[in-house]
Amino acid sequence: MNYQIGPWQFISNRCVITSNHLERELDPLLVKLLLHFIDKPQQIVSRQELIESVWQQSFVDDNAINRAISELRKQLAHPIEKAPLLKTHYRKGYSLTVIPERLTQANVSKESANILPDSLGISAKNEEIATATTSQPVQRKNSKKFLIYSLLVIICLCFLVWFGLFFINAPSSEKIKQITVNKVASTWNIGSEVHPEMSSDKQYLAYTNVEPENDIMHAFVKRLSDQREVEITYPGFQVSILSWQLNQHSVLLQATNLKQQKCEMVLVDLSQFPVIGEATLIKKCDLRYTGYAQVDESGEHIYYTEYKNEHEGSGLYKYDLELKKEFIVIPPPGVMYGVIMPRLSHSGSKIAYVLSQKGKPFSVFSYNFETHETKRLFKAKKSIISFAFDWLADDKGVIVFEDSELSTIVFDENNIIKRTLTVTPAISPYYIAVHSDNSLFYSENMTQAYSLIKATDPFGDNPEYEALYKSDKDEYNIAEIINKEGTAHVFVSERSGSSQLWLSQNGLTKQLSFFNYDDGSSTFVLGGLRASPNKQRMIFMKNKGFSLYDVNAQKFYPFEEFNKHKIVSYIWSKNNDSIIYVKRLGSKNILAEFNLVTRDTRVIEGIKANKLISDSKGNGYVTNDNQLIRLSDRQSWELPKNAKKSVAYGVSKDYFYYSDSISRVARLNLHDQTIQDIHVDFRPIGFEVSSDNEILFTGAKYKDMQIIQISWDE
Template identity: 75%
Template sequence: MNYQIGPWQFISNRCVITSNNLERELDPLLVKLLLHFVNKPQQIVSRQALIESVWQQSYVDDNAINRAISELRKQLAHPTEKAPLLKTHYRKGYSLTVVPEQLTRESVTEKPVNSISDSATDTTNSDDFTAATISKPVPEKNIKTLLAYTLLVITCICSIVWLVLFYTSEGAGDVVKQVTVNKVASTWNIGSEVHPELSSDKHYLAYTNVEPEQDFNRAFVKRLSDQREVEITYPGFQVSILSWQLNQHAVLLQATNLKQQQCEMVLVDLSQFPIIGDAKLIKKCDLRYTGYAQLDQNGEYVYYTEYKNEQDGSGLYKFDLELQKESIVIPPPGVMYGVIMPRLSHSGKKIAYILSQKGQPFSVFSYDFNTRETKRLFKAKRRTISFAFDWLSNDKGVIVFEDSDLSSITFNENNIIKHTLNVTPAISPYYIAVQSANSLFYSANKTQAFSLIKATDTFGDNPAYEPLYKSDNDDYSIVEVINKAGPAHVFVSERSGSSQLWIAQNGLTKQLSFFNYDDDSSTYKLRGLKVSPNKRRILLIKNKRFSLYDLSTQKFYPLEMLSGRKIESYIWSKNNESIIYIEQLDSKNRVVELNLLTRDTCVIEDIKANKLISDSEGNAYAITLDQLIRLADKQSWALPKNARKANVYGVSKDYFYYSDSISRIARLNLKEGTVQDTHVDFRPITFEVSSDNEILFTGAKYKDMQIIQISWDE
């Protein structure tokens, strides 16, 4: 059997690998070893599995395995391939980095039967039908009948075609076809490699690499023809890829200095690749609220999204580099999120973007600069946000990913035609870069790993950060509780394969819940833990439904009275019997207190809150656009400027805490009015503050992952 493995053809019966004029002979052990990897494409194969399947012994010396792997990797090394074809996964095993293709005569010449119409074109039946038609002349008296039937059939076919075109153009009745993709890893640096961007001529791939431990962003550009790669730096800053300048060999970077809270958009000339040209400052940016950006072909305008006011969402803006003047292209929608991920078409005549609204499926729109017409090209079915879309060549359409569904949308002035493929093996892209109508690069969703961190003396001279209950899968949303055995921590973890509630106490960790989920995608379906002031009950959300966990009875109780309500934020009241929540009604928010025993509700008037928080004693606070208000006595404090744009909050008796969820955490002294600010080496996603100002963080760090190229045949 012959296989194509990256640049090599593997001819197993001859024990050789060949590539153009190269031929290398493999010894029998290496042949068996390579065949085993061929049968496990892009799967991590453990050393024990190799011992059992290749050596077929109960024990093999580690040095023998090391020598065999080293020799096979050496034989597979190719002059034109920078990345190794055999990858070592520390303490896990080894894997082939490409998907081998079986080379047989049948796979080349055989035409698959894809549909009923294909299978109906059997040559034997066709010949028989022709012979019968010729041998039996049609009687003259039946000619009119035959013509009538023919016209009827043609009319029916035309009607069906018209209906198909009509519904397809409206995006309705979309037929999803299953397609198997070929997957090849395209990047090999250590770290999380994300956000692929292809130059307009498809010759260069740019991407961001994030070091897993330090969360330090680096930018790389690779020439696809020979895999030559360069790193782009900007002194004093870490850099990440934004986009390629339209139809130019210049890449736009976002350069940030987190400790100094600096952000700049920088254009780097790569026209003499691999020589890195000059870096040109395009404009200053806000690292927290400026999104994707792209420069037009002539370098006159840069298009970008930005939050001017988080509650209004983000809009699409155009910045004139000569006049140093900003103007609005697409205004903010007036709801959270808004316009994100704008991409210029190849001609520069249109721009496409994602419109995302909180709690709603996202849509992809195009905007014509000449006619100022906005057209919706795609509407998602699910509420999961994705940035995975890109233009097809010649402005003829876009490709959009929603989980493993790849939708190719082509359009003209009159029609929008959608064609959807369900990709197998399943993938979940977050960013994509389209290479052709049947090929693209992607970086996967869920790029960060969540872990629990206890911080002490965060704003002092000797801050300490202690990892808690670390597992191979995500841990998040931690609270302090008290049960019969004393104090403990309850948190959410995916260590058992899905989101479940766990308790850590006296050096032991135990699973509390055993929830079943409706589908395999169980990521973060258990969230929002809020503990009562007496530390004995926990409010949580499971699959978008509220439940109560009682530590004394060790039971879960569904809170059906909250079903169907648009609840934006919630906390416990001080009496341990009620919860306070913000409910969205139409476009307005109202604050409501619900007694869990009597189920009576009471609207708290005169509070226009966006967020509710409470301290460890149960004192409730509301956050408005510019104030912190204590509900018990309506005492208020003006929010610092940065706190008005923050999205994570906490409070203790003396301090109000807030974070940008990037790297900064600050606190306002409620007595003195002073502000302290500090930098942390992880992303503070959520946190809980204790009475002694100890902080329990859910922190996020990037995973080690690669950018993958996929291709498919239809």
């Protein structure tokens, strides 16, 4: 059913609102909200009514309602419509301020018919739809059953075309064609050279160099005309490149001192290159900050992404450097990882960014500062994360890479036109910097190598670190089992060309699994190894599914009961017969236990849980925003401040371990509440703690690599 709502046409079967050349796509929740308001035009609808009729629950968090109403109001905002179409009545509810008109199929505009998405299989021939102008008022006494049925159909259709929580215009595309590129190395320093950034006038290339052995970062700037290069330093800190100030010869650095846990964003003047000018502290940053930031042309604002709450994902923020005040540009979308890699267009009127959701393909969006309109410019095909996009000159479009497919998205007055080229020889960029319409610099994907490291007495006076099961390929994630021959380690390795389980015992290492990956998945498709307390079984994740391994039978079994839930964290129960898990349901986490013998599920009430941890004896613990709680007796400990921001945890009888996954590992003594803190010379991605407080780490180090320039002819 289609409606005219003020200046907008609402095409319900496509989940979009359109007006002239504007089109905004609505997610399923907003569609349900809008249909409810349409059914009650110019009536005040209470929050309780929305909870019961739209969410169809007995309780919904106030913040969830506020976000949904705010998003719907934002999407209904129109450049020429001053009064809001959705009005808030203080302590009473909300109302639609106009009376919608129901449109017959013939009323849908010709323009709307021409831009129906290909994903619904609708031909462009729909432009032949008649353009009669009859309409009729919405009947307020619509059948409730018909409305519910319509909602179900609409939601199903929406999920076919909807991604993320943003409102989009999908670009048209043409047949993929292959091009041959010329590749030239552009940097020659020893180390891992990553993250190329071009100045707005294309005269200078900035990049980060990482020493491969100790992961110390350096920042370099090269003048392309004569290849003159300078290193930028900031006393007491390691520095890495973030971006160039828009249309200026100043480069923004992220300066970090890991041992002192300091992080700063610093702007360095290079207008007198090769003389390095004054360095200005822009703002402090979070040590976990690994994204991107950029200062606008006037130097009044900096745009950046940041996690405020791990479960909400990253949002896009603007910081007023004079007022020292932060503003939200794009709110956190409620998914991991969220908004990342914002880039200002050359005019400064738009900002583009990557929206990445864990386990799903990424998209590139643009946001217009003047119209507040968000458009999706590109959607990836594979479930990968990539920062490989940049603006073309004069705001005329963007270039995006997905593996070896180069997509050029060009804007004309009325449309978004996408061209996709397959690059040969094959490359896999992670960052790119556009030099011209047919030339760019890139640094490779997979910048880091993963290995297993055993730490003995890491918090003592003489810590020892030993590399385990080292090969030329990545190793990660480790669990201890006991089979007929005794104790063994199972870990993930890519040494045979794909992620497989390997078994190491009595000095011998052999491949345990022979999984096929037909979907083109890359690193970390296999992981999450959790061995039962008796070491006889193991649960793990393969892609998006779960599996069990029986140690004695040496067989793998699918664990399909978990595949239908959004599992956040899981451990074995102490009795070895059940799995305790945290699943995400809407905006809430549910703690539950699944019995492998009876196949029954039991919800564990009264405990708020974000993550689950178990010690070597099988004792289970949960962490939430503020506490560590032992499941057996519900004894709790207050989390240290830094532990609340940590992403890797472990536990033993006496200690709670946590890490920022950058360089710091700490432990809280559960008896006297004292804290010990150490620095390691690798990134501690994850770890397992033994009963004698020996730690098995998954560590990461940068590879030796160069920045490459490619050019091509079409």
